[in-house]
Amino acid sequence: MTSAVTAIAAAPSADARAYFAASFTFETDCWDVHDALAKGADFVLLDVRSPANYAAGHVPGAISLPHGKITAHRMSAWPEGTLFVTYCAGPHCNGAARGALRLAELGLPVKLMAGGITGWLDEGFALAAGEP
Numbered sequence: 001m002t003s004a005v006t007a008i009a010a011a012p013s014a015d016a017r018a019y020f021a022a023s024f025t026f027e028t029d030c031w032d033v034h035d036a037l038a039k040g041a042d043f044v045l046l047d048v049r050s051p052a053n054y055a056a057g058h059v060p061g062a063i064s065l066p067h068g069k070i071t072a073h074r075m076s077a078w079p080e081g082t083l084f085v086t087y088c089a090g091p092h093c094n095g096a097a098r099g100a101l102r103l104a105e106l107g108l109p110v111k112l113m114a115g116g117i118t119g120w121l122d123e124g125f126a127l128a129a130g131e132p
Contacts, residue, residue, distance in 0.1 A: 026100075027112050028085060030119040037061045043083040045113070046070075048099035057127035059087065059113075059120055064132030067099035072106050083109045090118025 010016065033045065037060070047054050047062040054064040065074065067086070078084075084103050088095030096112040103110040115122065 025111075027114045029114050030123045030125065033059070033085060033113050034120075034123065034125050043085050043111075044078060046084055046086045046099060047088075048086050048095045049088050049093075049117075051132050053089070055129065055131050057117065057129050059117070060126070060128040062087070065099075067095050067102055070099055070102040070106070075103070075106055075108060081109065083111065085111050085113050087113040087116045087120075090116040092118075 011019065033041075036042065037045070041061065045059060045062040046065045047058045048065060048067040048070075049058075050066055051064055054062075058064065067088075075084075086096040086099035086103070088099070091114075093116060096116060100110045100112045113119070117127070120127070
């Protein structure tokens with residue numbers, strides 16, 4: 001008997017390996033961000049949600065920069081080669097991807113933090129509150 005899971009065969013192992021290996025060049029997870037922030041981050045974490053959402057609760061150490069406000073002028077404040085990590089509300093939100101796209105279009109290195117605020121909270125990590 002075939003299920004919806006097995007009706008389409010899995011990719012060959014070599015293709016799956018290439019796909020999953022490549023995915024780490026595009027994203028990171030909440031645990032790794034938390035660990036890196038505790039040790040002194042070597043990236044800039046951008047909360048790309050609205051300033052009101054940022055003020056209500058954000059990842060400690062994140063900078064508020066709504067994805068629609070990402071411009072070449074604003075990003076010139078950081079040294080060339082700076083890695084930016086974007087996050088939004090969570091898997092139900094595409095703001096992190098929108099922010100990452102804007103950064104990539106500016107030629108900047110970028111990853112998104114999978115899970116966003118939802119993932120952060122699911123890991124048991126605390127949020128900070130306050131104005132940007």
